[in-house]
Amino acid sequence: MLDDRTVQRALAAKGAYKGAIDGAYGEATARAARCALIGDHHDIAAWIDPRCRIAIEQAIMAAAGIESGPVDGLAGPQTRIAWERWQDRLRGLTPRAAEIAHQPDVFPRQKDVPGFYGEPGTHQAMLDLPFPMRLAWDKGTVIRRFAIHEKARESAARAFAGIRAHYGEDAIRRLGLDLFAGCLNIRAMRGGKALSMHSWGIAIDFDPEHNPLRWGRDKARMAGPDYAPFLDIWESEGWISLGRERNYDWMHVQAARL
């Protein structure tokens, strides 16, 4: 990702942003990003703010001569590579030095999870939530934070902030996106012997009552259109939805590829 000041400066140079270059990507900056994109994208009204943000970064990188693919607001492989190139430039790395310095910037496949994340249950850190959640099995209990793997924490924090920004607390509650059904939990996969991704604290479950394990998109609540931005936000951070990928366990998102 590009830092907020860089984005604000670029938007100011286009005449789209008149506010302070203060590194606070608030409503005014988000609006400016949307305005700057309007001419080229007729469907932009349907784009969520995080998608506009990625699109404006793609446009900035392209203008700087870094090939980032189409300006579509989707963080595909080409955009991820472009972000790396951008960081390389900031750090003044030669291409060879950059190659050595690069860490994989996407989450590992499930089979590579132990090597990437370590022993089950280790390297956990607390994630502070930007909105209160309720325990799905005891709705009177409110939680403000939970334990998650430290390598998945930052992306989850961005996703929760994006969810808060997109829906607002009322809709979050109405849609049951505040119903927390667990992250870290060392156990076997349901119906299998291999360890669940929850064992590493890299999977989160939401609202199991309306999204039971075996329900497909015909019944699972999370498969509905109101939940598409929610899942888009997780996917934009490299997480995957088992519902979208496999059409079961719609309650579950994870920081590991299949």
Ligand SMILES: [Zn+2]
């Ligand atoms: Zn799960």
